Amino acid sequence: MITAIIPAYNEEKTIGSVVLGAQEHVSRVIVVDDGSADQTAHIARLAGAEVIVHPHNQGKGAALKTGFKAAEDSKIIVTLDSDGQHDTKQIPRLLEPIQSDEADMVNGSRYLNGKDDDTPAYRRVGQNVLDAATNLSGDLKITDSQSGFRAFAGHTIPVFGFHSSGYTIESEMLIDAAKAGLRIKEVEIEAIYGEDSHHKANPVRHGVSVLLRIIRDMEYNRPLYYFGLPGVIMVIVGIILSIKFFTHYLSGGSITLLPTALAALLTIFGSFIAFTGLILHSISRMIERTR
Structure with missing residues (x-):
């Protein structure tokens, strides 16, 4: 029917x-x-x-x-x-x-x-x-x-x-x-x-x-995209900003390392998010194989 x-x-x-x-x-x-x-x-x-x-x-x-x-x-x-x-x-x-x-x-x-x-x-x-x-x-x-x-x-x-x-x-x-x-x-x-x-x-x-x-x-x-892609973007931006701010500090353009520290924190946070996506992706694939 x-x-x-x-x-x-x-x-x-x-x-x-x-x-x-x-x-x-x-x-x-x-x-x-x-x-x-x-x-x-x-x-x-x-x-x-x-x-x-x-x-x-x-x-x-x-x-x-x-x-x-x-x-x-x-x-x-x-x-x-x-x-x-x-x-x-x-x-x-x-x-x-x-x-x-x-x-x-x-x-x-x-x-x-x-x-x-x-x-x-x-x-x-x-x-x-x-x-x-x-x-x-x-x-x-x-x-x-x-x-x-x-x-x-x-x-x-x-x-x-x-x-x-x-x-x-x-x-x-x-x-x-x-x-x-x-x-x-x-x-x-x-x-x-x-x-x-x-x-x-x-x-x-x-x-x-x-x-x-x-x-x-x-x-x-798709946790690899949901978490991993934003995490990688944060890491890249954090590294670029860290280099920029630290170079600016070394050249005497800044008297504090605070911007560099904040950029480094962004890099660390991005790494955490990216690894979270990778772990969840692996878990989801394991679940699919089990099914």
């Missing part, structure tokens, strides 16, 4: 057409109404979807968690947004790599073969930052880390922890999949940007919140 999961929040204008379009390619459609105040749930039912209602808004991650739990007996799960951004006619593109046993998870990418001219420039800049952070945290090579148009083999369901309740879930699921060694493949998709697309979230606030969560998770996923 192929199941489509559609998280929805106040999308009464588009949810009906999204459900009807998805039904042409899957055997079951589950709409998780995440505390909508409009007729989203009612219209989704009229269109033929199974509807699960959250009594209050909990976020996209929570909606996906509910949907995955309800679809745990599915052979393949497809996720897509409820605002009409994803063309349901492209669902077979996501299904094919799983059906042919080429992938365990398929990510629909707007940027697989280059720039998406329909994406606003400011949003694409933020997207690039989030892609880089996600790829660094998960040791991935994904071109569209924030895509909500994806397909998953049924056996992958236990891999995902759904710790994030909000939009950070897109990056979290990719990182979880990478850590579990799943085969991840990207396929090209086209996005439809209507005037109401992403109208509920401030793009800057959304991007910053996702980035901060990715960086926080990097502490556990």
Whole structure:
């Protein structure tokens, strides 16, 4: 059985057409109404979807968690947004790599073969930052880390922890999949940007919140980068400043060694941070081997 999961929040204008379009390619459609105040749930039912209602808004991650739990007996799960951004006619593109046993998870990418001219420039800049952070945290090579148009083999369901309740879930699921060694493949998709697309979230606030969560998770996923890189930078800066201040002292330009001492302390602190990253990296690799 192929199941489509559609998280929805106040999308009464588009949810009906999204459900009807998805039904042409899957055997079951589950709409998780995440505390909508409009007729989203009612219209989704009229269109033929199974509807699960959250009594209050909990976020996209929570909606996906509910949907995955309800679809745990599915052979393949497809996720897509409820605002009409994803063309349901492209669902077979996501299904094919799983059906042919080429992938365990398929990510629909707007940027697989280059720039998406329909994406606003400011949003694409933020997207690039989030892609880089996600790829660094998960040791991935994904071109569209924030895509909500994806397909998953049924056996992958236990891999995902759904710790994030909000939009950070897109990056979290990719990182979880990478850590579990799943085969991840990207396929090209086209996005439809209507005037109401992403109208509920401030793009800057959304991007910053996702980035901060990715960086926080990097502490556990990639400690060598989280601790080691800043530590090395501190060491380099400390050494340069120490040499500069000490040379200035020897030439008579300064009557105190305090600046030199402070720079030396920065070097020592940076060394400590860098070694912390190295130790945590070694521990995480040992844990992975044990698993």
